[in-house]
Amino acid sequence: MPPPDPSIPTWDIDPYDPAVLCDPVPYYDALRRKGPLVWLDRYGIFAAGRHPEVQEIFSDWQRFVSSRGVGLTDFKTETPWRQPSIVLEVDPPAHTRTRAVLTRALSPRAVARLKESFQAEADALVDRLVAKGEFDAVPDLAEAFPLKVFPDAVGIAPEGREMLLTYGAMVFNALGPDNAIRRAALAEAPRVTAWIAARCERAAITGDGFAAAIYAAADNGELSEEECGLLVRSLLSAGVDTTVNGLASAVWCLANSPTQFAALRADPKLARPCFEEVLRMTSPVHSFCRTANQDTEVSGVPIPEGSKILCVLAAANLDPDHWPDAARFDIARRPVGHVAFGTGVHGCVGQSVARQEAEAVLSALARKVGRIEPAGPAVWRPNNSVRGLGSLPVRFARVN
Structure with a gap:
């Protein structure tokens, strides 16, 4: 499909090729070099990979819906x-x-109440992993921790929580084209969607967590019962995968940057800035689309109404024109303005919970682990919208 204007650079790359998804940095670099917006022939869409354009598109919900x-x-x-x-x-x-x-349910006060329990769970988990020595950090840490603390915080019963990972894979892979990755994920729909729907019903909610706070909106007439169930579903579809991938990427970054882990150990208060740098470096959500709601332009590139724009958040977060020495992992960077959680009115509503989880885990690592060493090759899992590890063999050395 030709671009809407002959002056727009075109590219025949497939950003959803598994090889690209597992090793995307060369694609990100090339995308930024090609211009502010590029036309992807294969899908008939625009792609943006520079920070200014991604920031503009994500911030303007009226033009880009x-x-x-x-x-x-x-x-x-x-x-x-x-x-x-x-x-x-x-x-x-x-x-x-x-x-x-959602904002009220996940208020700063509600999230702050979780800090102590999150830290206790993180400390206990890291103690077990230090005793174990060598393990796969994806299932044993990055999946195990969020699957315990986040559903607890929402108010979801313990049985079958691993289904949340399958559901998340469905949701994020469904955002891509009709490729083998998407078809394999959606093949799970008959089994998983019924389980998710049942867990989002009011009768299934336990305790006084986020879900109960959402359903309170039905009691006061703000939302219907059905709408409340859909908001709980949104929490469950977005609140696990991104944190899992962020935690796995954090361990990967620290295992491959021993000087940065030493800096974290020297000052565990760097746990939160460390996670922000992990988010910038690895962008758990690598791409989201927006659709032009009118004829418009960005950086002088004409964009007709109805055009899809693939906003490559991960490329924007590695833009060397915005981040000095962008390819270097530096936990003291404090990368204010990264777009790993989006920006504007659609910025991730659960990002404060993800940050609380990550801070608990990273501070536990800083206090309890002497060294993080790779124990085998890291394997990245291809996904149409999120970047995450499928396997990360590591070794935790005890503090001397």
Whole structure:
């Protein structure tokens, strides 16, 4: 498919090729070099990989909407695979109404109450892993910790929590094209979607966590019971995978940067800045789409109404014109303005919870682990929207 304007650079790369998804940095670098926006012939869409353009597109919900889908599917002309999210895949004013409920449920006070329990779980987990010595950090740490503390915080019963990982893979892979990765993920839909729907019902909610706070909006007439269930679903689909991938990437970064881990050990208060740098370096969500809601332009590039734009967040976070020495992992960088959690009205509503989880784990590592050593090759798992490790063999050495 030709670009809408002959002056726009074109590229025949497939960003959803498994080889690209598992080793994406050369693609990110090439995308930024080609210009502010590039036309991807294969899919008939724009792609943006520089920080200024990604920031502009994500910040302007009026010109670049989410309500037509944040993946390749255009909800105006195609049928989505599931009922769209009523927070991620809508725009104001509908988004304002549902976002307010989520923001209240995940208030700073509500998240702060979790700090002590998160830290206790992280300390206990790291103690067990130090005793074990050598293990795979993906299932044993990056998956194990969020699958315990996050569903507890939401108010989800313990049985079958591993299904949350399968559901997350479905949600994020469904944002890509009809490739083998997407088809394999959606093959799980008949089994997994019914389980998720049942866990989001009010009768299944336990305790007084985030889900109970969401359902309180039905009691006061802000939302319907059905809408509350959909918001709980949104929490479960977005609140696990990104944290799992962020934690695994943190261990990967520190295992491959012993001087940075030494700096973290010397000052465990760097746990939060360390996670921000991990997010910038590895971007757990590598790409999301927006759709032009009108004829417009970005950096002088004309964009017709209805155009899909693949915003490559991971490329923007490695933009050397925005981040000096962008390829270097530096936990003292404090990369304010990274777009790993998006930006604007659609910035990740659960990012404070993810940060709380990561701070607990990283501070536990700083206090309890002497060295983190690779114990085998890291294996990246291809995914149409998120970047994550499938396996990360490591060795935790005791503190001397």
